Amino acid sequence: MTDHRKRRKAWDRGFSVKALATYEPRVKNKVDQFSSYIESNLGQSIDATAWSMFLSFDIMGNVGFGKEFNNLSTRIEHPAIKGVHDHMAIVGTLSHIPWLLNIASRIPGAASGFSSFFRWCGDEIEQKQKEWDMDKSPRDIVSWLLKSYVEKDISAAPSKAALHEDSRVVIVAGSDTTATTLASALYYLAKNPAILLKLQRHLDKVIPQGSKDWSYDKVKSVTYLDDIIQETLHLRPAILTGGHRVTPAEGIQVDEVYIPGDVNVFVPVQLIQTDERYYTDAKQFVPERWNERREMCSESAPFFPFSLGPYSCTGKNLAMMSLRISISTFAQLFHIQFSPDENGEAFVTETQDTFTTTLAPLHIQFLLR
Numbered sequence: 182m183t184d185h186r187k188r189r190k191a192w193d194r195g196f197s198v199k200a201l202a203t204y205e206p207r208v209k210n211k212v213d214q215f216s217s218y219i220e221s222n223l224g225q226s227i228d229a230t231a232w233s234m235f236l237s238f239d240i241m242g243n244v245g246f247g248k249e250f251n252n253l254s255t256r257i258e259h260p261a262i263k264g265v266h267d268h269m270a271i272v273g274t275l276s277h278i279p280w281l282l283n284i285a286s287r288i289p290g291a292a293s294g295f296s297s298f299f300r301w302c303g304d305e306i307e308q309k310q311k312e313w314d315m316d317k318s319p320r321d322i323v324s325w326l327l328k329s330y331v332e333k334d335i336s337a338a339p340s341k342a343a344l345h346e347d348s349r350v351v352i353v354a355g356s357d358t359t360a361t362t363l364a365s366a367l368y369y370l371a372k373n374p375a376i377l378l379k380l381q382r383h384l385d386k387v388i389p390q391g392s393k394d395w396s397y398d399k400v401k402s403v404t405y406l407d408d409i410i411q412e413t414l415h416l417r418p419a420i421l422t423g424g425h426r427v428t429p430a431e432g433i434q435v436d437e438v439y440i441p442g443d444v445n446v447f448v449p450v451q452l453i454q455t456d457e458r459y460y461t462d463a464k465q466f467v468p469e470r471w472n473e474r475r476e477m478c479s480e481s482a483p484f485f486p487f488s489l490g491p492y493s494c495t496g497k498n499l500a501m502m503s504l505r506i507s508i509s510t511f512a513q514l515f516h517i518q519f520s521p522d523e524n525g526e527a528f529v530t531e532t533q534d535t536f537t538t539t540l541a542p543l544h545i546q547f548l549l550r
């Protein structure tokens with residue numbers, strides 16, 4: 182735990198206000214690239230699940246590694262994405278039996294599906310270290326981690342292997358999660374035209390001159406945008422169940438249930454966040470519950486899509502920034518609706534909990550407002 186707290190410092194530097202300010206125009210640039218594609222394909226059916234993935238991985242390649250994944254321009258998955266998904270399918274299944282996961286990673290060939298991803302991250306770290314310039318301020322998350330390592334800072338990864346692992350976490354933790362949240366937000370906006378319209382009105386109020394006047398500062402002032410993101414994370418958190426935790430040696434009392442010590446437990450995020458005891462119309466998409474209809478949340482309403490405590494998400498501010506930039510840009514420019522052959526059902530019923538979430542395709546159309 183003390184070790185973990187120390188190591189968080191290296192991570193936190195990569196998400197400081199100063200670091201985020203250097204990422205912001207790069208995130209916007211990727212979102213604009215996506216918007217340009219939409220503009221030249223207005224009315225066409227677009228798979229929001231796949232495209233959200235392309236966008237998030239391109240963002241994470243750029244701000245995570247300072248590299249171009251080119252998913253948006255080629256519309257072909259970078260091998261790192263496939264590697265991550267193969268990896269997560271195994272993690273999602275085996276994490277319920279943690280010792281099996283340890284064994285599986287040591288069986289020759291068992292990890293072949295995601296070894297290209299491991300190799301890619303490792304090569305990038307090696308390359309960065311070769312080109313390392315002490316005088317330059319890091320411009321991406323991995324460079325912040327490498328800086329601590331090269332300078333032997335107290336927060337540094339304790340070994341090269343640990344540094345390689347951290348670099349993989351940047352992609353695994355940062356891309357899939359933001360992508361599934363964006364795809365879910367697009368699903369809710371397509372399903373609820375009145376909510377999309379209300380968001381557009383709020384955006385028009387702070388950006389009356391249209392998209393050329395877009396600025397992150399203006400968008401950040403639109404609380405309804407945050408209400409929509411929050412409600413998406415409330416109903417469809419990107420990590421549906423979350424990682425397990427071990428109970429303290431003396432055991433733990435949860436209401437009337439006693440759980441003995443050293444037991445693996447899960448706290449299923451989505452299940453708890455959609456419990457009617459805490460929220461009115463708990464499974465309905467009502468962004469207003471976070472502001473003007475606050476009475477729809479009880480005092481103790483649980484909300485922890487980024488987890489809580491010392492192991493909570495260190496990339497939360499980057500995730501929120503990416504989501505605000507993406508959703509505000511799309512909503513300002515476009516009307517969003519389901520494609521004629523889409524009703525959104527499979528997107529909900531075929532969701533798989535693979536530690537991060539695996540989503541079914543979602544066919545939507547963007548039209549000019």
Ligand code: HEM
Nearest residue numbers: 351354355358359362419424486487488492494495496500
């Ligand atoms: C909507 C997007 C995101 C959601 C919902 C999310 C959620 C979470 C959750 C629930 C955890 C805790 C996992 C556990 O307890 O087992 C976590 C941890 C973490 N997240 Fe995120 N995350 C998001 C985006 C990001 C981004 C963009 C990054 C950037 C790289 C990131 C980096 C991390 C890291 C490094 C950890 C491990 C923290 C630690 O162990 O101290 N996340 N995230």
